[in-house]
Amino acid sequence: MENKYPAWIDITAKDAAxxxxxxxxxxxxxxxxxxALNYALIDPDPDALPGGIGQQDPAHPAGxxxxxxxxxxxxxxxxAEQLGAKTAVPPWEVPGLGRMTIFLDPDGNRIGLWQD
Structure with missing residues (x-):
């Protein structure tokens, strides 16, 4: 397993607008x-981490x-699971881009993994 770097930041909001x-x-x-997704992408900036802001739902709480x-x-x-994490969102495909998953670390923090 090679962890490279933070690749994306996702802000999930109670009121996305x-x-x-x-x-x-x-x-x-x-x-x-x-x-269609009620999700806004942050325009690319070479000096910033890419990401987006979406609306909370049952699978994606605010945070x-x-x-x-x-x-x-x-x-x-x-x-991560061997070290005490629990899967929060099973791996899924983002068509044409890659795969992602979210786990809860031992303190309950939501952490994502991304594979191109």
Whole structure:
């Protein structure tokens, strides 16, 4: 398992429109809304971690998840579980982009794994 670096930040909000406005004003982020997903991508910036802001739902409670790039998603998730983590969102495919999963670390923090 090779953990490279943080690859994505995901902000899940109780009121996504309010949260998007907050971060746009706070950091000057330009957001591109994908209406079908109620998810806004942060416009790419070479000096910032890519990410997005979405609406909470039963599978995605409000909060922030940082995704770490790994070379083998299943191996990394299995290792996290061996160390006391619990899977929160099983691995799934983002068509044409990669695969992702979310686990809860021993303190209950939501951490994501990303594989290109």
């Amino acid at each position: 309010v949260t998007r406005a907050f971060y746009a004003q706070l950091f000057g982020w330009r957001l591109q809304l994908i209406e 922030i998840v940082t995704y770490f790039s790994v070379s083998d998603l299943e191996e990394s998730l299995a290792r």
